[in-house]
Amino acid sequence: xxxKVIIAQGLSLAYEKNEMIINSADFSVENGDFVFITGxxxxxxxxxxxxxxxxxxxxxxxxxxxxxxxxxxSRSKLNLLRRHLGIVxxxxxxxxxxxxxxxxxxxxxxxxYEKNLIDxxxxxxxxxxxxxxxxxxxxxxxxxxxxxxVAMARALSxxxxxxLADEPTGNLDxxxxxxxxxxxxxxxxxxxxxxxxVTHRIPQTLSVDYKHFHIEHGEIHAVN
Numbered sequence: 001x002x003x004k005v006i007i008a009q010g011l012s013l014a015y016e017k018n019e020m021i022i023n024s025a026d027f028s029v030e031n032g033d034f035v036f037i038t039g040x041x042x043x044x045x046x047x048x049x050x051x052x053x054x055x056x057x058x059x060x061x062x063x064x065x066x067x068x069x070x071x072x073x074s075r076s077k078l079n080l081l082r083r084h085l086g087i088v089x090x091x092x093x094x095x096x097x098x099x100x101x102x103x104x105x106x107x108x109x110x111x112x113y114e115k116n117l118i119d120x121x122x123x124x125x126x127x128x129x130x131x132x133x134x135x136x137x138x139x140x141x142x143x144x145x146x147x148x149x150v151a152m153a154r155a156l157s158x159x160x161x162x163x164l165a166d167e168p169t170g171n172l173d174x175x176x177x178x179x180x181x182x183x184x185x186x187x188x189x190x191x192x193x194x195x196x197x198v199t200h201r202i203p204q205t206l207s208v209d210y211k212h213f214h215i216e217h218g219e220i221h222a223v224n
Contacts, residue, residue, distance in 0.1 A: 004028045005162055005194050006052065008220075010061035013044065013051050017059070021047050023218035024061065031161075032192045034184075034208050036199060038223075039215035045198040046090070048215070049164050052196070053087055054078045066161065083111055086155030086193075088165040092147045094139040100150045101126070101135060107158040125153040129179060145176030152183055162194040163187060170200070181206060 006029035013022040021044040029035055039045050050056040051063055054070055063070045068081045086107070094103050101122050108118045126132045129149035131142075139147050148168065155163055163184065169177035185208045187193040202212065212223040 003031050005031050005066055007064040011058055011063050012060045013047050013056060014059040020059065020218055022220065025220040027213060027220050027222065029194060029196065031194055034188045034195045034210040036197050036202050036210055036212045037215065038199060038212065043215040044218065045215055046166050049166050049198055053082060053085055053164055084161040086160035086163040088151050088155045088168045090166045090170065092151045094147055094150060096139050100131065100137055100139065103139065103150055104154045104157050106154060111158050121157055125157060128183060129153045145172045148172055149176055149179060152180055156183060156187055159191060160193060165197045167198055
C-alpha cells in the first residue's frame, strides 16, 4: 500500500441527499499512524468509519483507501481492499452460532490460510486476549467485555494493514478496556499497523504517539 493509506479531498458524506454529515473534508492518514477520531454524538464519527471501509459511498469528493478510490469502486475491488482491513464494530458483530475460535478464524479463512496456521494463530490470539479458558464457548455465553475481546482478536487475526475500531472500549470494564488498548498499541508499534479509533475519550495510559482528528459541525479538524 501507498505511504498515505487514506487520502480524503473535498469529501462529503450523507445518508439523505440534502443533509450532509461531513462537509468537504480534506485529510490524510499515513501508513503506521495511530489516529483518534473524536466528536459529539451524531457528529459523524461512525459515518466516516463506514465510508473508509466502503459501507457508505461518498456523496461528493474523493476518498482513497489503500490506493483504491472508493467513489464508484467495484464490488470485487472493495472486497479485495477489505481483506487488508480489520474492523471492530461497536456491537461486536460476532456470529452467535459459531464458537469464539471459529469467529476469530473468519478473516483467515477468507484469506486462504491453511488449517494448521489458522489453529496456531487462534491459540496465540486467545492468549493475547486472555480467553484461552473460554475455548469452545459461543459469543452469547460470554460477557460484553469478553465478546469485544473476541472481536478484537478477529480484527487482528490476519495481520491487517489497517484496523478500524468504532468505540472499542465504550461499554467495557477497566480490565477489558486496557486489554483492548494494549492490543491496538502493540499492533501499531510492533507490526506498524495503521490504527483508526472512533472514541468519545482518548485514554491517558497510551504511550504511543498519535494523531487526533475532531469532527464538529460537519468539519474535520486536526488537533495538535
